[in-house]
Amino acid sequence: MIEIKKVTKRFNTKNGELLAVDNVDLSIQSGEIFGIIGYSGAGKSTLLRMLNGLEKPTEGTISVSDKLINTIKGTKLREARQEIGMIFQHFNLLWSRTVEENIAFPLEIAGVPKSQRDKRVQELIELVGLGGRGRSYPSQLSGGQKQRVGIARALANNPKVLLCDEATSALDPETTDSILDLLLNINQQLGLTVVLITHEMHVIKKICHRVAVMENGKVAELGDVIDVFENP
Ligand code: ADP
Numbered sequence: 001m002i003e004i005k006k007v008t009k010r011f012n013t014k015n016g017e018l019l020a021v022d023n024v025d026l027s028i029q030s031g032e033i034f035g036i037i038g039y040s041g042a043g044k045s046t047l048l049r050m051l052n053g054l055e056k057p058t059e060g061t062i063s064v065s066d067k068l069i070n071t072i073k074g075t076k077l078r079e080a081r082q083e084i085g086m087i088f089q090h091f092n093l094l095w096s097r098t099v100e101e102n103i104a105f106p107l108e109i110a111g112v113p114k115s116q117r118d119k120r121v122q123e124l125i126e127l128v129g130l131g132g133r134g135r136s137y138p139s140q141l142s143g144g145q146k147q148r149v150g151i152a153r154a155l156a157n158n159p160k161v162l163l164c165d166e167a168t169s170a171l172d173p174e175t176t177d178s179i180l181d182l183l184l185n186i187n188q189q190l191g192l193t194v195v196l197i198t199h200e201m202h203v204i205k206k207i208c209h210r211v212a213v214m215e216n217g218k219v220a221e222l223g224d225v226i227d228v229f230e231n232p
């Protein structure tokens, strides 16, 4: 499903070159919930952003659903990105638009006609448990509800992969659990592959099948969550 081969990412900074991701190899299976954990600065975000082409690797290759995401451009990259949804720590919603309009946005960009769009938006609102809130503005919602909008928007074009960038880090523990339950349901119902990055062990233990521990840009450990975290 996702093949990361010998991927390195260097940034040029005013203090010289910074090695953010260092020769990472990872294979993520279709339908898996895969967690990447590590301290701040370990390279998690950079790695995740390379999975949807927001950053380009300095070296190595990344393929998602057999498409080489690091070499395609233009229309091909936009099409490939429709198969990859992403959610964020601070939700990244459009604040002047309603819940419905936020969720409809990627459908508009994809050129889906209005009648189909409206139907899809209502399905998504039900799927994420936001029934009755379609006409609300993001500022009128709780953090958990905002993330539900983010999830609905990410799923609008039926992606095969959902990338989650510290998606529960701005939420209290109870809300975190409800969002993780939703991600688990979506994974099971839709067979969606989920890749999440977090600095919270609890998140990994609650929903991930496998985990990679990142340190200084490298994968320091990799395996089933039980083997990596729960063996004596
Ligand atoms: P994490 O998500 O694990 O906190 P990041 O991938 O955000 O780690 O960052 C890894 C390293 O790369 C850090 O040292 C960070 O400062 C650096 N970095 C990330 N993005 C950039 C950028 N656009 N320009 C320069 N340095 C960056």
Ligand code: ADP
Residues within 6 Å of the ligand: 045, 165, 166
């Ligand atoms: P996160 O908390 O998700 O790791 P950050 O707040 O660290 O995100 O980074 C937000 C944005 O700033 C990203 O686009 C990242 O690439 C960029 N960035 C992070 N560190 C640096 C850096 N040292 N120099 C320049 N850009 C950076």
